[in-house]
Amino acid sequence: MASSGQQKSCVACENGVATCTGCEKRFCLPHFTQHRQELDERMNEVVHEHNQLRKALDQQATAPHLLSRIDQWEQTSIQKIKETAKQARADLQTCFDRTKHQLINSLDNMASRLKSTQAINLYAEKELDASMQQLKQLQQMFEMPTNIDIADYNAKGSSISMIKVTEKKHFVCRFIGCRHATLLSSMSAT
Numbered sequence: 001m002a003s004s005g006q007q008k009s010c011v012a013c014e015n016g017v018a019t020c021t022g023c024e025k026r027f028c029l030p031h032f033t034q035h036r037q038e039l040d041e042r043m044n045e046v047v048h049e050h051n052q053l054r055k056a057l058d059q060q061a062t063a064p065h066l067l068s069r070i071d072q073w074e075q076t077s078i079q080k081i082k083e084t085a086k087q088a089r090a091d092l093q094t095c096f097d098r099t100k101h102q103l104i105n106s107l108d109n110m111a112s113r114l115k116s117t118q119a120i121n122l123y124a125e126k127e128l129d130a131s132m133q134q135l136k137q138l139q140q141m142f143e144m145p146t147n148i149d150i151a152d153y154n155a156k157g158s159s160i161s162m163i164k165v166t167e168k169k170h171f172v173c174r175f176i177g178c179r180h181a182t183l184l185s186s187m188s189a190t
């Protein structure tokens with residue numbers, strides 16, 4: 001109030017009679033009324049803003065920015081899983097193609113061996129059992145390839161467990177080579 005001592009007249013018309021306690025400016029009565037109306041309008045604005053915010057809060061069921069972060073995580077994760085699954089399918093196909101190729105080779109070799117044994121009548125129960133046994137093992141390899149492994153793994157920085165297809169190298173070759181060797185030695189011994 002002390003600072004208002006210097007100013008005696010209305011800021012608009014120089015006929016000062018009243019002082020606003022807020023801004024400490026002096027006004028004549030009409031201009032003081034006008035000044036109060038301006039303050040009323042500002043008060044209405046504050047009430048309006050308050051109501052708007054309250055209404056928005058009532059209507060808002062969730063936190064959109066945080067929710068979008070979760071949505072984004074979901075999308076990225078699904079994309080990663082899809083890519084991993086695609087890669088795993090492709091790897092499985094490659095492994096199986098290779099296994100199949102090796103099994104076909106084994107069967108072809110066996111066919112020519114059976115043909116020649118048949119031609120010279122060089123077979124009895126022992127050879128027939130061994131051949132049947134080998135066929136069963138080849139069939140097992142074809143139906144449930146034990147040389148192909150599918151395992152879970154956790155990618156670095158990811159909480160989602162991924163899967164990976166790996167092939168145990170040389171398993172088929174060693175297996176078939178071993179059976180061949182046994183079969184051939186038992187045949188030559190006869």
Ligand SMILES: [Zn+2]
Nearest residue numbers: 020022023024
């Ligand atoms: Zn004022």
Ligand SMILES: [Zn+2]
Nearest residue numbers: 010013028031
């Ligand atoms: Zn005035």
